[in-house]
Amino acid sequence: MTTAPAGRWRLTADPAEFLDRARAHLHAEPALNTVLLTVADTLRTRGPHAYGEGEPPPLFGCLDGDGAVRGAFLRTAPRRVAVSPRTADAPGALDALAGELAALVPGLPGVMSDHAAAEAFARAWQxxxxxxxxxxxxxxxxxxxxxxxxxxxxPGAARVAAPGDRELLARWHRAFAADLGQPSLMDPYRWADARLAYGGVTLWELPDGTPVSMAGATVPVAGQIRVAPVYTPAEHRARGYAAAVTADVTRAALAAGAGEVLLFTDLANPTSNGLYRRLGYRPVRDYAQFTFTRAR
Known part of the structure; x- marks a missing residue:
């Protein structure tokens, strides 16, 4: 049994239009919408193929109801749909969205959002x-x-990654995704180039100049910066390098004027969760990704 949606989904391929229409909704709780805000901003500033050439254009949507936006989503092909957490509060919204996307994107691979919204959308999709x-x-x-x-x-010190580090950054970005068991959201070299363009990765180097850990940071959006990714090769772990480079990136984000500094952790990794708590990070909400396998 489903509930009639409290509004109508309006779709667009234009990230600027989406950000303009969804601004109040997304900025009401910017931390919870950090992924939608940063991905949409990247597509707005770097073009529709920022996450990969040869793919269909991105798709955005707002749930308009009672004179306000009550839900939002975006999807960059061929990846999961990302849904704003508050969408789950609008009666019937996720079921209506699942119905629309089932017709438009029959091979949708999954969904990501806070746990409640992601699970609700996944069940509606099913x-x-x-x-x-x-x-x-x-x-x-x-x-x-x-x-x-x-x-x-x-031992060692932090330094901002330079163009000569491009190969290293691409390799570590690929390894980070492999550790999560997830595909990279962006081609590793494309990601490295984008981050190098604004000094968005910091390395921790040993006194002999050997890089042993990295921490990235997004550009400021809605007054916040998200630390991502943090990666240390297996042979250099458990020596404090990830904590040191994350602290340096966090300090730089605050110095750049960020009102909030955010990060995500994999809940299957108790070591990283403990590390970030010791650095002063406090939990906000749990998020989840669901994968869809097509019925035969």
């Missing part, structure tokens, strides 16, 4: 399509409280 759905990643969103850098710091 009802409309008969596809199997499975949760395959649980994350926790953290917000910085008061930064507490590690003391003592490990």
């Amino acid at each position: 009802r409309h399509t008969g596809d199997a759905v499975a949760e395959d990643l649980r994350q926790r969103l953290y917000r910085l409280g008061a930064l507490t850098p590690p003391v003592p710091a490990p």
Whole structure:
């Protein structure tokens, strides 16, 4: 049994139009909408193929009802749909969205949002399509409280990555996605080039100049910066390098004027969750990704 949606989904391929229409909805809780805000801003500034050439244009949508936007989503092919958490509060909204997308994107691979909205959309998708759905990643969103850098710091120092680090960044970006068991959202070299363009990756180097860890940061959007990704090769782990480079990137985000600094962790990794808590990050909400397997 479904509920009639409280509004109508309006779709567009224009990220600027989407951000303009959904601004009040997304900015009411910018931390919870950090992924939608940063992805839409990237597509607005870098063009519709920022996440890959040869793919269909991105798709955005707003649920208009009672004179206000009550829900939002975006999707960059061939990836999952990302849904704003508050969409689940509008009666029938996720069921109506699942029905529309089932007709438009029959091979949709999955959904990501906070756990409640992601699960609700996944169940609605299953009802409309008969596809199997499975949760395959649980994350926790953290917000910085008061930064507490590690003391003592490990040997070495932080430095902003330079063009000569491009190959290293691409390799580590690919390895980070492999550790999560998830495909990269962007071609690793395209990602490295985008981050190098604004100094968006910091490396921790040993005194001999060997890079041993990296932490990235998004551009400021809605007064916030998200630390992502943080990666240390297996042979250099458990030595404090990730904590040190994350603290440095966090400090730089605050110095750049960020009102909030955010990050996501994989809940299957207790080490990283403990690390970020020690640095002063506090949990906000759990998020999830569901994968859809087409019915035969």
